[in-house]
Amino acid sequence: xxxxxxxxxxxxxxxxxxxxxxxxxxxxxxxxxxxxxxxxxxxxxxxxxxxxxxxxxxxxxxxxxxxxxxxxxxxxxxxxxxxxxxxxxxxxxxxxxxxxxxxxxxxxxxxxxxxxxxxxxxxxxxxxxxxxxxxxxxxxxxxxxxxxxxxxxxxxxxxxxxxxxxxxxxxxxxxxxxxxxxxxxxxxxxxxxxxxxxxxxxxxxxxxxxxxxxxxxxxxxxxxxxxxxxxxxxxxxxxxxxxxxxxxxxxxxxxxxxxxxxxxxxxxxxxxxxxxxxxxxxxxxxxxxxxxxxxxxxxxxxxxxxxxxxxxxxxxxxxxxxxxxxxxxxxxxxxxxxxxxxxxxxxxx
Amino acid sequence: xxxxxxxxxxxxxxxxxxxxxxxxxxxxxxxxxxxxxxxxxxxxxxxxxxxxxxxxxxxxxxxxxxxxxxxxxxxxxxxxxxxxx
Amino acid sequence: xxxxxxxxxxxxxxxxxxxxxxxxxxxxxxxxxxxxxxxxxxxxxxxxxxxxxxxxxxxxxxxxxxxxxxxxxxxxxxxxxxxxxxxxxxxxxxxxxxxxxxxxxxxxxxxxxxxxxxxxxxxxxxxxxxxxxxxxxxxxxxxxxxxxxxxxxxxxxxxxxxxxxxxxxxxxxxxxxxxxxxxxxxxxxxxxxxxxxxxxxxxxxxxxxxxxxxxxxxxxxxxxxxxxxxxxxxxxxxxxxxxxxxxxxxxxxxxxxxxxxxxxxxxxxxxxxxxxxxxxxxxxxxxxxxxxxxxxxxxxxxxxxxxxxxxxxxxxxxxxxxxxxxxxxxxxxxxxxxxxxxxxxxxxxxxxxxxxxxxxxxxxxxxxxxxxxxxxxxxxxxxxxxxxxxxxxxxxxxxxxxxxxxxxxxxxxxxxxxxxxxxxxxxxxxxxx
Numbered sequence: 001x002x003x004x005x006x007x008x009x010x011x012x013x014x015x016x017x018x019x020x021x022x023x024x025x026x027x028x029x030x031x032x033x034x035x036x037x038x039x040x041x042x043x044x045x046x047x048x049x050x051x052x053x054x055x056x057x058x059x060x061x062x063x064x065x066x067x068x069x070x071x072x073x074x075x076x077x078x079x080x081x082x083x084x085x086x087x088x089x090x091x092x093x094x095x096x097x098x099x100x101x102x103x104x105x106x107x108x109x110x111x112x113x114x115x116x117x118x119x120x121x122x123x124x125x126x127x128x129x130x131x132x133x134x135x136x137x138x139x140x141x142x143x144x145x146x147x148x149x150x151x152x153x154x155x156x157x158x159x160x161x162x163x164x165x166x167x168x169x170x171x172x173x174x175x176x177x178x179x180x181x182x183x184x185x186x187x188x189x190x191x192x193x194x195x196x197x198x199x200x201x202x203x204x205x206x207x208x209x210x211x212x213x214x215x216x217x218x219x220x221x222x223x224x225x226x227x228x229x230x231x232x233x234x235x236x237x238x239x240x241x242x243x244x245x246x247x248x249x250x251x252x253x254x255x256x257x258x259x260x261x262x263x264x265x266x267x268x269x270x271x272x273x274x275x276x277x278x279x280x281x282x283x284x285x286x287x288x289x290x291x292x293x294x295x296x297x298x299x300x301x302x303x304x305x306x307x308x309x310x311x312x313x314x315x316x317x318x319x320x321x322x323x324x325x326x327x328x329x330x331x332x333x334x335x336x337x338x339x340x341x342x343x344x345x346x347x348x349x
Numbered sequence: 350x351x352x353x354x355x356x357x358x359x360x361x362x363x364x365x366x367x368x369x370x371x372x373x374x375x376x377x378x379x380x381x382x383x384x385x386x387x388x389x390x391x392x393x394x395x396x397x398x399x400x401x402x403x404x405x406x407x408x409x410x411x412x413x414x415x416x417x418x419x420x421x422x423x424x425x426x427x428x429x430x431x432x433x434x
Numbered sequence: 435x436x437x438x439x440x441x442x443x444x445x446x447x448x449x450x451x452x453x454x455x456x457x458x459x460x461x462x463x464x465x466x467x468x469x470x471x472x473x474x475x476x477x478x479x480x481x482x483x484x485x486x487x488x489x490x491x492x493x494x495x496x497x498x499x500x501x502x503x504x505x506x507x508x509x510x511x512x513x514x515x516x517x518x519x520x521x522x523x524x525x526x527x528x529x530x531x532x533x534x535x536x537x538x539x540x541x542x543x544x545x546x547x548x549x550x551x552x553x554x555x556x557x558x559x560x561x562x563x564x565x566x567x568x569x570x571x572x573x574x575x576x577x578x579x580x581x582x583x584x585x586x587x588x589x590x591x592x593x594x595x596x597x598x599x600x601x602x603x604x605x606x607x608x609x610x611x612x613x614x615x616x617x618x619x620x621x622x623x624x625x626x627x628x629x630x631x632x633x634x635x636x637x638x639x640x641x642x643x644x645x646x647x648x649x650x651x652x653x654x655x656x657x658x659x660x661x662x663x664x665x666x667x668x669x670x671x672x673x674x675x676x677x678x679x680x681x682x683x684x685x686x687x688x689x690x691x692x693x694x695x696x697x698x699x700x701x702x703x704x705x706x707x708x709x710x711x712x713x714x715x716x717x718x719x720x721x722x723x724x725x726x727x728x729x730x731x732x733x734x735x736x737x738x739x740x741x742x743x744x745x746x747x748x749x750x751x752x753x754x755x756x757x758x759x760x761x762x763x764x765x766x767x768x769x770x771x772x773x774x775x776x777x778x779x780x781x782x783x784x785x786x787x788x789x790x791x792x793x794x795x796x797x798x799x800x801x802x803x804x805x806x807x808x809x810x811x812x813x814x815x816x817x818x819x820x821x822x823x824x825x826x827x828x829x830x831x832x833x834x835x836x837x838x839x840x841x842x843x844x845x846x847x848x849x850x851x852x853x854x855x856x857x858x859x860x861x862x863x864x865x866x867x
Contacts, residue, residue: 205374268373268435271555274352281427331665332444333481338801339782351472351579351637353663373435380556382586383702392437394640394693397525398554399583402640402699402777406694409437412662413446416670418448423456 006153015116024144029332037120038140041127042106046138054103056137056301068156075122077151078192079207082127085283086348088212089234090132095214096230096286098169098221104130106157111150117294122153133212135159152195154253157242161214166225173228174249178317180289181293183216183302184209184310186238187266190280192267206265211284216307220288223301229289237279239337241287242325252320254325255337259314289317351398355404358389370395441664442480442571450452450669451485453781457676464490465628466675467765469612470635471498471794473661473668474489478798480665480796482759490672494798495634495764499576499604500527500791502718505602505751506826507833508533508742511573513545515539521565522549524573530792555587562599562806571740572601581605581729582664582702585709586821588731588738589646600740603731606716608638610727614718616654618764619852629765631675634660636690643698647686662690709735717750721765759786762795764861769796 015037021027039047046054059225070086080088087104093237094101098176106126110119181318192208213232229249233241246253270277284307290298295313302308315327325337355368356377366382370393381387382398392404458464468474474494477483483492496502522539529540529551543549555572562570574584583602589598612632620809634647647658657678661671671689678685685728690693709732716728716795731739740746753759757779758772763823768774769788776846778787781797788794 001418265374271354271435271438272356272372272375272377281815329480330444331442331480333484335479335481336801351470351635352638353575353579353637355435357436370465379823381584382588383582383699383705385701396579396637397583398556399586401579401637402693403581404437404691408442412667412670412689412692413440416446416450417667419453419670419673420446423449423452 003163015120015332017116018186019110019112019114019116019119019144020142021112021146024058024142030142033142037116037123038142039075041123042137042140043127044054044136044138046136047140051322052139052217054105056103057113057139059102059348061165062099062163063096063157063160064094064099065160066090067156068093068312070155070157072193073151073152074193074196075118077196077208079189080210080283081122081125083122083124083155085208085210086128086155086157087126087129087133087135087137088210088283091135091214091284092232092286094159094161095163095212096169096215097163097342098217098227099133099163101159101161101214103134104135104137104157104159105139106137106155107148107154109154110142110144111152112144112147114150114152116134117119118153119153122155128291129212133214135191135212135214157281161201164221164225167221168306169227169230171231171245172250174245174251174289174317175228175291176251176319177292178228178284178289178314180231180242180253180255180315180317181290181299181311181313182238182261183213183286183288183300183308184284185261185263185266186233186282186285187262187270187277187280189283190237191266191269193281194273206263206269209282209284211307213284216302216305219301219305220298224290224294224298226294227288227290227298231284233282235281237280237281237341238279238287238318239276239325240339242337243323245287245289245326245337246248246320248322250279252318253315253324253325254318255315255325257327259312261310261312292316315321351396352380352396353401356395357390357391358387358391360389361387368393370400441662444535445667447485447669448675449595449632450666453620454485454490454669454673455487457673457680457708458462458487458490459680460487461490462489463628463630464679465493465630465631465671466491466676467493467495467629467631468489468633468668469495469497469608470633470638470663471501471791472636472663473497473633474795474798476663477664477666478801482665482668484744486672489866490676492627493765494762495615495632495765496718498529498763498788498791498794499578499580499606500785501605501759501763501794502606502720503528503531503575503787504717504719504748505753506717506748509751510746510748511539511602511796512542513746514571514703514740514744515542515543518569520569520571520740520744522547522559522571522573523552523561524549524656525575526551528573528575530784531787534630534751537585557581559587559590559596559599562596563740566598568598568712569616569743570599571744574601575604576639577606577608577638578706579635581710582641582699585702585705588709588735589705589735591738592735594750596611597737600738600743601708601731602740602746603729605710605729606718607712607727607729608635608642609649610724611718611721612647612650613864614721614724615764616650616656618721629637629656629658630679631657633671633675634658634686635669636661636663636693639688639690639694639698641699641702643686644694644696651684657684657687659687660690660694662693668713708727709734716786717748717754718763719751722759740792752787757786759788759796762788769799772796777864779833783858 023033072082077083091101143260188209190205232243302311327337356372359369359371361368368381379395393400394402445673466792474629514520540727558572651658659671674687709773710729711732712726713728713730715723715725718724737740758767761767773787779789785791788796
């Protein structure tokens with residue numbers, strides 16, 4: 001295996017030109033693209049075998065498998081890109097079961113005309129993310145669609161992982177009296193992406209929080225094996241995730257607005273646009289629900305990890321026939337935190 | 350009805366009739382075509398990307414004082430328990 | 435955030451609540467109509483009603499330009515996008531408003547119409563500049579706060595000779611609406627809806643000043659207190675209303691002195707007067723035809739008038755049967771009085787615009803207020819029998835009424851903060867990305 005650093009070229013991307021239909025046809029052009037781009041960056045023993053599949057021994061125990069399709073726009077944003085996002089996101093789906101991610105797959109649908117230099121940036125980013133996470137991309141596929149039929153590049157990733165014995169984490173396990181925790185500040189990713197969109201011109205220092213959380217989860221599970229629920233609040237933000245869990249578990253939740261961590265930039269951006277930060281996506285945070293006595297030890301374990309420095313206990317699980325999530329506001333009143341539907345679009349009114 | 354937010358003017362481009370404003374740490378460019386004049390440091394109310402009116406620091410202070418006084422006059426003992434639930 | 439956080443201070447709120455509690459005369463009721471949807475939103479979001487004594491009630495008014503736009507005008511916008519093939523630029527608020535046959539701009543976009551969300555009319559101008567070969571129409575809505583920006587845009591378009599840019603003008607006027615409410619039978623003759631005082635809109639008043647309200651205070655003998663946007667502003671203005679009522683006064687008072695002056699923004703008013711003129715009458719959802727309540731583009735700027743360029747004819751509208759938006763908008767009914775509220779009509783599947791717009795009373799009730807404890811006045815118990823299934827679930831609440839065909843799995847449109855695709859704005863409905 002070559003030294004990790006060597007596969008990443010200097011600032012001049014090696015590839016020039018654009019994606020052509022031939023790259024997806026399965027012939028020489030395809031093989032060349034795979035060799036100079038995917039195999040080079042993802043570089044591991046499975047890809048080196050150049051088979052259509054990767055073979056490995058499976059550890060005994062419960063396995064999990066997950067997949068995601070990534071169709072984001074813009075492709076590059078402060079703090080990440082579609083490549084790193086896809087690797088982190090799929091690793092996180094495995095991690096939310098308390099499982100250790102083992103292998104990733106990546107399938108690309110490329111649009112004819114997409115600049116190869118941009119593709120290389122994305123692939124390099126994926127490779128870096130995969131390397132840092134210690135989860136190799138062992139198999140993949142590439143297809144090309146005609147110009148106009150894609151959005152540059154779509155990536156589908158899948159991953160498998162193994163669940164440690166004694167760990168049963170599931171969205172329907174939230175119980176009365178449980179504590180609700182988050183691993184850090186919310187809304188960072190969504191605002192970072194918004195800052196890049198054509199219509200918005202504000203400058204902000206916010207970077208996407210896109211990150212692989214399996215290391216943090218491993219520490220958490222070691223400290224509190226009996227965690228009930230883990231979930232990453234991606235699309236729809238914290239509010240949607242908590243509503244999902246409340247519904248799955250048939251419970252209600254009571255949050256304390258003051259306790260929820262936000263960066264000031266994120267709050268300011270939301271004010272400007274009339275957005276509710278509870279609904280903004282996160283790509284490197286998680287929600288954890290555990291029995292009340294386990295809350296402090298779990299919090300300590302989270303804060304001890306770089307990705308959980310700003311972790312906080314934000315509320316508790318209660319009985320509620322309607323599975324409502326309510327919040328005591330900073331102002332002293334109380335409001336419902338509903339599914340994403342009430343306040344979805346930036347508004348002028 | 351009209352979501353508008355007070356922001357601070359950071360810099361002004363009089364020729365283009367725009368200004369850079371800041372809300373906390375966030376900056377944005379807005380139109381100042383609806384104002385006669387504005388200086389960096391002043392606060393303005395922004396709605397749909399346009400500054401509508403200046404915000405008077407003096408009046409804001411006065412309003413807060415009046416709010417505070419109304420509360421002090423009423424006394425908090427009766428209400429604290431009830432509202433704290 | 436300066437001038438924002440201070441006006442959301444909890445301690446000061448408790449102080450004001452105590453003052454209101456002390457000064458409200460227990461032998462009477464105080465029904466205060468907050469005209470402005472932004473106030474409705476603040477009241478619910480911060481739970482201001484909970485801090486009020488039993489006899490102080492907010493009556494939600496029609497100050498939501500999205501809510502009061504009749505279906506016929508939204509149909510016109512759809513027509514522009516679909517039949518005339520324009521690039522239709524719209525504020526986010528309008529995209530999910532149901533038009534005829536339960537269609538909306540968002541659904542039209544999903545079906546191929548070029549509908550783009552903009553944060554500012556400036557964005558629409560840019561679209562026009564960048565697409566010289568296409569017609570670009572800006573769907574202009576809003577009260578007096580939002581009209582001056584449209585005026586600036588039209589002036590710019592004229593100066594630049596931007597011949598592919600037009601405005602579909604639906605700007606409406608606040609004083610006319612207030613007048614109409616006060617003249618409505620429920621209030622004037624029947625006394626079924628009792629409104630004792632008004633909280634005047636914050637930002638409309640920043641433009642028009644406090645002077646235009648003096649007429650109402652005088653003619654209808656009702657106090658009008660112009661209130662700022664934050665919860666402390668609403669509370670202080672409520673206290674000022676209570677004081678006026680206790681003292682038998684009916685004046686225009688200005689709580690929002692840090693922004694609102696008596697004459698308002700004269701420069702903005704002049705610009706608006708240059709570009710727009712009054713329509714003889716305009717249909718408001720829930721209020722019917724209201725004279726001199728809306729604006730159209732003057733002849734001198736007719737080149738930028740989408741209604742003229744595309745020969746738009748507006749048909750009179752019919753609301754969905756059983757939809758109580760008209761009554762809710764007038765304050766004659768509460769959202770929970772509507773049979774459709776919470777059963778068939780939810781933010782996810784809105785029947786009327788009171789539910790779509792985040793300023794609408796129904797949406798505010800739904801989002802923030804369904805489970806208020808304390809001063810509940812019994813309006814929420816029993817009305818919502820069963821929580822409608824989740825957006826990711828299958829089906830709807832009870833009722834057996836026709837639901838729309840949009841797949842419920844479709845993520846609610848957000849401007850893709852999580853990085854979902856969508857160029858200028860939200861995901862096309864039905865795209866489970």
